[in-house]
Amino acid sequence: MKNCEYQQIDLRALRTSTTRTSTNKNSQRVRRKWEVFPGKNRFYCDGRIMLARQCGVLPLTIVLIFITSGLFFRFDCPFLVHQLTVFIPVIGGVLFLFVVITLLQTSFTDPGILPRALPDEAADIEKQIDNSGSSTYRPPPRTKEILINNQVVKLKYCSTCKMFRPPRTSHCSLCDNCVERFDHHCPWVGNCVGKRNYRFFYAFIVSLSFLTSFIFGCVITHLTLRSQSVNGIIQAIKESPASVVEVVICFFSIWSILGLSGFHTYLVASNLTTNEDIKGSWSSKRGEESGNPYTYNNIFTNCCVVLCGPMQPSLIDRRGFLPPDDTPPIVTSDTELPHFMAKNDTNMCTQSTKELLESVAHSTMIQSTCTPGTPKTTPVSQESLLSTVSITVSPSSKSPSTGCSGRQARRPIDVPCSQRGSKQAALHTHKTMLRVSSPPYSLGHSPIILSDAPNMGFIPLN
């Protein structure tokens, strides 16, 4: 059995080391994790609000909504209040507020972005994948088949995020993130629609369809009543030209918005995503009986689950703090450093241990195994495995991102995300290769040496 002794990890001692390091931090500016987030996102209010980098036509959406509603309240409401009832602007106001709030929530909420895998985790996954080729051989795209509710589902490997995507997760090429329960990337709201903001998005399109229908109806009523009083539609239009603008905007919006609402109501009732519906993931292909494994086979239950289900908090810790800036990037690239840091409000135990890990990782040490009997994977081969696999990363399957309007809903745009992933992997490999030196490896019980030599690197074991 083992000859070495295991010592208790002294959590109190680890905690004191943390407090000592954190006082050093205060002397320099601490950065938050959102500042080094690897995806293509923009952050405002110190990480509280996030948007996709390509915010698309979100400004146009906001302008259209505000202009139409503004014209309605300014030109149509006075007449209608006088002729009909005061509730018209009240209802209009409530709908307008609903629309604006849900739009902002859809745009500014994290849609369910999955943080990228850390190097250790990525290496562990790579180890599990059978890689039996030379460095010039490109392995086929990696998939893993699992059973969900007795149905075979394929999980694909994401080369950018370096992990097997959970079911219903897709990589958005515009945002360069894997998003859970990915529906589509909506240019109108300037963000992906995924697990966490789908209910906001649905509420937005439903309330917007009510608002446009309401404004359209009111404006038509207004013009009709006015034309009766001035004996001519042309005269009525001359008296209230803004109404024509509203009619035009509403007329063209209603078709697409109502169509989209109807389409998403169908998706909600059958617990599908736009992505799955377009790809035909669960339609009966090849004559096989393959239904949606996630449905509860009950429209009411599906609706409740999708719209009123539990709200998972954001997995990317935007406002957490990064480790001090003076840590030299020895093994990993800068973008992966923040993942080592724990959240400030989680237990001190893991946080302090992480810092211990960090300091150990950035120090120089030669690790050895403690088991004379069983040879572990040698560090040299581990390194070569990493480099081989990283270089020969295969292009993962393309991820469709669709437009948002109902008319365009059937035209996916395929953008491969593999090129970016390959470049990042090559960069990691380059950095790793420069700094790694092969340590003297022995099967014996050799001590761990802590030295100050800066040009030796730390090889991550697994």
Next chain:
Amino acid sequence: MATEFHNLQELRHSASLANKVFIQRDYTDGTVCKFQTKFPSELDSRIERTLFEDTVKTLNNYYAEAEKIGGQSYLEGCLACLTVYLIFLCIETRYEKVLKKISRYIQEQNEKVYAPRGLLITDPIERGMRVIEISVYEDRGSSGSSSGSSTTSSSGR
């Protein structure tokens, strides 16, 4: 960094990270958060199987409780819908409450069960709920200068 070195060297045990074991997700029940209870071979000599399985099963139960679809979650969802989801800015959702419970549980497990065996569990929320990361620490053997902590000898395994 030199300051941290001296702190490290002052720590009597100077436990070094030897390995990391990743417990992957179990998707057989759908997209609910559940981890595989299969005992990894790397931990074979470090911890008893039952203790490990208990930990993972308890964590799975906690996650199931967080994601449970029932009366309370519907109430929360409907209330949120009526307030145009502004209520999420004010109150802590049930999910967040359960995540805090999970955090405390993991800390307690680490202190009582895993740290004495040279292991450390990382809260899955820090890994995007993808894996339970268990860090395996190896000790270099004979202790250096002591600073008060006790040594556990597990050579009897």
